[in-house]
Amino acid sequence: MENVVIIGSGPAGLTAAIYAARANLNPLVLAGGMYGGQLMLTTEVENYPGFPLGILGPDLMIAFREQAERFGARIENVDATSVDFSQGPFTVRTAENEYVAKSVIVASGASARWLNIPGEEPLRGRGVSTCATCDGAFFKNKHIVVVGGGDSAMEEALFLTRFGKRVTVVHRRDTLRASKIMADRALAHETIDFIWNTIVEGVLGTTHVTGLKLYDLKEEKRRTFDADALFIAIGADPNTQMFKGQLELDRMGYIVSPDGTSTSVEGVFVAGDVYDIRYKQAVTAAGLGCRAAMDAERYLEALEFPVPDVVMP
Numbered sequence: 001m002e003n004v005v006i007i008g009s010g011p012a013g014l015t016a017a018i019y020a021a022r023a024n025l026n027p028l029v030l031a032g033g034m035y036g037g038q039l040m041l042t043t044e045v046e047n048y049p050g051f052p053l054g055i056l057g058p059d060l061m062i063a064f065r066e067q068a069e070r071f072g073a074r075i076e077n078v079d080a081t082s083v084d085f086s087q088g089p090f091t092v093r094t095a096e097n098e099y100v101a102k103s104v105i106v107a108s109g110a111s112a113r114w115l116n117i118p119g120e121e122p123l124r125g126r127g128v129s130t131c132a133t134c135d136g137a138f139f140k141n142k143h144i145v146v147v148g149g150g151d152s153a154m155e156e157a158l159f160l161t162r163f164g165k166r167v168t169v170v171h172r173r174d175t176l177r178a179s180k181i182m183a184d185r186a187l188a189h190e191t192i193d194f195i196w197n198t199i200v201e202g203v204l205g206t207t208h209v210t211g212l213k214l215y216d217l218k219e220e221k222r223r224t225f226d227a228d229a230l231f232i233a234i235g236a237d238p239n240t241q242m243f244k245g246q247l248e249l250d251r252m253g254y255i256v257s258p259d260g261t262s263t264s265v266e267g268v269f270v271a272g273d274v275y276d277i278r279y280k281q282a283v284t285a286a287g288l289g290c291r292a293a294m295d296a297e298r299y300l301e302a303l304e305f306p307v308p309d310v311v312m313p
C-alpha cells in the first residue's frame, strides 16, 4: 500500500514529490516514459526564479528529479495507463504493475498541440516553439510568425511584439476565435499583421528557421514566406484521457478543482497544467505541486488520526 502515488513528473509532479518525500511519505512517482514534462522540449528557461543566467529546460528538470530522489522519492519512468478512483484506497495501473494508494496526486500536465508538418519537429527549439514566454526573447528584431486565431495566439502575438520587429499571425479562417478584447488589441497593434484563410504547410531551414510554406485556402495558392521563427498557438490538450469517468473534468478536459488542489474525489489531488489553464508556467506548476503534497499529507494524517465525532450532550 502506497501513501501517495504521483502521476506526472513535470515541475508540479516533482515538486509534489520533494514535499511528500520530505514529509516522510515515501512517494512513488510514475514519471512517464519521458520524464520531465514540457520543459524537456524547451531550450533556455530565463524566468524560473533562482537562475539569474537562465537554465536549460532539461537541466532544470534533472535538478528537480535529483532533489526529489535525494529525499527518497521513488521515480519510475513508466506511464500510468488507468486508474480506479471509485473508492479508496485507489488503484493506479501501468502496463506491468498495479499500485494501491491511500492518496494520489494527478500532475499529468498538458501537451501543446503541434501542426505535424514537415520541418516542424527538427526545428523545435531552433525557431519553432509553442511558448512565447519561454522563447520569445531569442528573436529580438526578427520576423516572427504566430499560427492560430484564439486567445492564446493573440496573447502570444502581443507578447512577441516586445521582441520581433514584425509579428505576422497566420490563421486558417477569416475571423478570429479569440475574445473581442484580445482580438481588438492584436488587430490594432501597429507591428502585428494578419494573413487570413491560410495554413502553414512546412517549415524551412536547416539549423534554424528561415521561412515557411504557406497555402492560401481561398486562392488555392502556395508560396514561401520569409520568417525567423514560428510560434504555434493552436491550443493545448490536458492529459486527462485516463481520468474520464473517474474525476470531474470541464468541457475542455481539464480537471475541475474548486481550490487548485482538491478534486471531485476526496484523497485525489491535482497540480499543474492538467488543472491550470490560466498561468501554465513552470513556477506556478511547482507552487501547485507543493500545495497538493501538503494537502495530501494533511489528508493522510486525518486518515490515520481521525478527529472523533463530538457527541453533544
Ligand code: NAP
Binding pocket: 115, 147, 148, 149, 150, 151, 152, 153, 155, 172, 173, 176, 177, 178, 179, 199, 233, 234, 235, 236, 277
Ligand atoms: P482555442 O480557443 O481552441 O483556439 C485555437 C485556435 O487555433 C483556433 O483559432 C483554431 O482555428 C486554431 N487551430 C486549431 N488547430 C489548428 C490547426 N491544426 N491549424 C491551424 N489552426 C488551428 O485555444 P487557445 O487559444 O489555446 O485557448 C484555449 C482556452 O484558453 C480558450 O477558452 C481561451 O479563451 C483561453 N485563454 C484565455 C486567455 C486570456 O484570457 N488571456 C489566454 C489564453 C487562452 P479555428 O478558429 O478555425 O478553430
